[in-house]
Amino acid sequence: MASSVLEHDAPPGVPRLKGRGTPWRERFFRLSLWTSLAVGVIFLAGLLIYVVYEAWPRLDSRIWTNFPDIIDPTNAGAQSAIMGTIWVIAFTALYCLPTGILAAIYLEEYADPERWWNKLIEINIQNLAAVPSIVYGILGLGVISRGLGFGQTVLTASLTLSLLVLPIVIIASREAIRAVPQSIRQASLALGATQWQTIRLQVLPAAVPGMATGSILALSRAIGEAAPLLLLGGLTFITFNPTGVQSQFTVLPIQIFNWISQSRAEFVSLASAAIVILLVILLAMNSLAIWLRNRYARRW
């Protein structure tokens, strides 16, 4: 900083402008701020190391080739849970991504934010994003599973999860659409394109990377979600892969919860191994999202 110049080069007799150095309060404050970030980092590192350490004896192909076995935990695996997760998330994506993106287009491109019904939709989405996931489980139980009669199936689970992550998809897609500058739209409209042509040919292509990032993050939230599925029969002991949307199912987080509840020590390493699989899937998705954001992010 410039203070060193004053310190050394000032002629004698000139009053020194430098302060009394950095007071200890400043150092302490900075250190405590830094510590609060460090706690999160240390916790994350501790968690990852602990899980991998516990999982080490079971980190082999058994975890995805074998099925859950309550009697013989040393040979049990999580294939039905991994396949169940894939089925449920595929259908969740199928339901929530189109709905979320279309809703975002409406709210950004068509809706007049001054109208009361659009304000209502807006507040509603912000609230839904913070409604506890177990309440979505109650929605799934009361309306989708029993009310519509879909039962404890992949269909019910994926519909429930898609409603759960819909606000996240909408909020992320809206941000991506909002980032496209207004001048692009005006240029397109001035050339005679209709509103939908403008959206389809100009706005959406520019917003796709942002939407993809948001969608991946939303789906990774759905993959890790266990609470609502507890109410939808996800905890039933399942030793077969789903065969269709009408099939019963279990998913990885539920299988992990099941194994945590067992008292024998073998189940701890089994649960840890399943957690490692789950975390690897999630980290891969998160990295893909971050890579997409950095690779295709466009500064206008």
Place this chain on the structure above:
Amino acid sequence: MSVPQQRPRSASGSPGFLKRSQPRYGEKVIKVLLVAAALVSVLTTVGIVIALVPPTSDFFGEVGLGEFLTGTEWSALFNPPEFGVLPLVGATLLITLIALVVAVPLGLGAAIYLSEYASSRTRTVFKPVLEVLAGIPTVVYGFFALKAITPFLRDNWWFDQPPQIFNALSAGFVMGIMIIPTVASLSEDAMAAVPHALRDGAFALGSSRMQVSTRVVFPAALSGIVAAVVLGISRAIGETMIVAIAAGLRPQLSWNPLEGMQTMTAFIAAAGIGDVPVGSTGYKTIFAVGSLLFVMTLVMNLISIRLVRKYREVYE
């Protein structure tokens, strides 16, 4: 582009390309489709209300509202059943409080560091860490609380009575770590929205970085920070898996964080797993407790949304 030699003319004689365009029904259909998609979110809320209200009102036909809200014994799924919800609410509030004691200082510290101190390189390292922390499934947090934090506390306890295997302390601590990213990222947004001129003014008057952070940026971003904390409370109240795994399933009205206790969410999960006969009073308690939970988080969320609006209006 080729310019047509002969301009087409309509019957009235005006140039064809200026004539009013035909109504585009496709555009209308698309707009209807988009509105329908936006209405799905409204229907979700309607669905939640439809799922909650009828069984809840049935429940209060069988159990008095006063008994539910003021009773201190909860044994809804046992015989004889008691329907006093206070033990569940008390456990929820105690664990939320522990989580806040962890998350508010750490989350705010992280936010101030990232917003006021960190270089852009530090930010690119730490922000993904917060994102990963936010992305870890809660069942994993619960597992870590039960199998790592609790044994660690029990082995290294320096008071007389070590925590029980299921206890509120581990669950609350881990939940606090879980909501750090919520508190940190929202408050950082609020601090980033404070205009730079305010900071520059304070620096020009000779303020240190700490004075600028605590006396200028913090008060200016206060409504956003409070919104972040309120949203954190809402998430803590609604969190299920951590408490179901690490805090135990024994409903009791106790303020001792070393004991196990059952929160509202843990009760809903436990009742949902168990084979409660559909239509029984026990089954309806799922919805009654769910309604209480929904109302509590709804109030928090609306406060938070309103506060965020406020700082957006001031600075953006």
